[in-house]
Amino acid sequence: MIYIGIGSNLSGNKNQKPIENCKEAIFALKKQVTVCKISSWYKSEPVPVSNQPWFINGVVEINTDKTPIELLEYLLKIEEVFGRLRQKKNEARIIDLDIIDYKKKVIYKENKLITPHPRMHERPFVLLPLKEISPKWKHPIKKVSLDKLLNKLNYKKKILKI
Secondary structure, three states: EEEEEEOOOOOOOOOOHHHHHHHHHHHHOOOOOEEEEEEEOOOOOOOOOOOOOOOOEEEEEEEOOOHHHHHHHHHHHHHHOOOOHHHHHHHHOEEEEEEEEEOOEEEOOOOOOOOOOOOOHHHHHHHHHHHHOOOOOOOOOOOOOOHHHHHHHOOOOOEOOO
8 A cells, every 4th residue: 555644734825724735635636546544634743843833644545556756746746736835844834745655665766755754753643643544554664563663752742633
């Protein structure tokens, strides 16, 4: 399976709230991929911590015949339609779509795509929703379970299931 992380912490072009942006992104995904599972939504503080608004995050499980690069290009196209601008790292955004895992493959295309997502194991806003929809998932490089990854993090007050 393929897992996509979804996040938003800014209002959309039509003043949609971040959670609405995330739901609309799933609708956009469904135009070209099969969405198999959708996690609950989680509210989390920005990483690194800053004064920008908290994020709404979730994970979806999808299936597609698209190659990893074709899928990445499709996700970037969706972000562009939503009005996402990429000016600096870790900035606030209308929508963020990340390939978390692509069929348990380790992919490294410099400056293009890395799977599994290189920082996913540090982010409870990815690990908790992923655990919800795929509790037996193991990190393809680290070879450890979601529970072990979560136990290494101190996240209790930094994320809320909504």
